[in-house]
Amino acid sequence: LPPGFTQVTAGDLPELEAAIGPDTAAVMVETTQGEGGVVPLSTDYLRGVRDLCDAQDILLIVDDVQAGVGRTGTWFSWQQLGFEPDIATTAKALANGLPVGVAMARGEVATAFESGDHATTFGGGPVVCRAALTVLDEIEEYGLLSNVAERSEQFREALGHLDGVVNVRGRGLLLAAVLDDTRALDVVERSLELGLIVNAVRPDAVRFAPPLNISEEETAQAVSVFEKALG
Structure with missing residues (x-):
């Protein structure tokens, strides 16, 4: 795990609640545990995580790297599950083989970033961005x-x-x-x-x-x- 993360059992809301402390900034989940065995988390659990994050005033992050960009039948996996994250990430299929990744955030969360807080050397390259837009167009055009x-x-x-x-x-x-x-x-x-x-x-x-x-x-x-x- 990256420094700063604590892992809890997927699907166990009481365990997650017990792991949240005064220094907890966010909870990060996959709606379907990809490398964990393709295990879909229940709608009730995921909505419970959303409610818990709201009650504790912390952010909910969805890792949609595997499950996003139409993989589960909606543009993003949470759209069929009745909740919305504060931050979401996706990549992999977005540019159909070219290297690209995206982090998205709700308006009030995104405004916490100021110029210079985050930068990349090759981020926003026109070739991969054009490829990503084309992938989205193809998914839409061909249903x-x-x-x-x-x-x-x-x-x-x-x-x-x-x-x-x-x-x-x-x-x-x-x-x-x-x-x-x-x-x-x-x-x-x-x-x-x-x-x-x-x-x-x-x-x-x-x-x-x-x-x-x-x-x-x-x-x-x-x-x-x-x-x-x-x-």
Whole structure:
């Protein structure tokens, strides 16, 4: 963890409340724990975190690096969960492979920054900014948020019927197939051999994070390959 952070159990509101002290400035969460196994935090918990931050007069920061830019079916993950953060970060898919990251803040929070408080050497480069704007235009023009919802349902339905898969969790096109054993690494290696890129995020969980423009046919093909990898 970076200096200054205290880690608490995701989903445990009393533990979070107990960890907040007089020097606490903010709480930072992922709405879906990406590297933690693609574990979606409940709406009640996330709204509870928002209420707790308001009651304690501290900021709520959402790390939307993995779940943002349409990945979960809305532009940002919290938009479907009934709360708003004070600060949010996103990156990864924003420029479709080019290096870019964004930190966003509500007006009164943003005004706490003054000229010279923060700077970057290469921040705001015109090439990556143009790429990011183009990505947003493409998502909007081709209706990819709707496609995320449709393909998510297709993945859930198809993966959930495979032998060896006991659960499918996540939101949108950030999903994990939970296996009935701890051979996720072996399944991932076999999937790669067969041409499917997936990732083991836990010994018993395989992450699916396909392109937002994946088609119905490509989704079916991905599930078919994964079924073969399961053996």
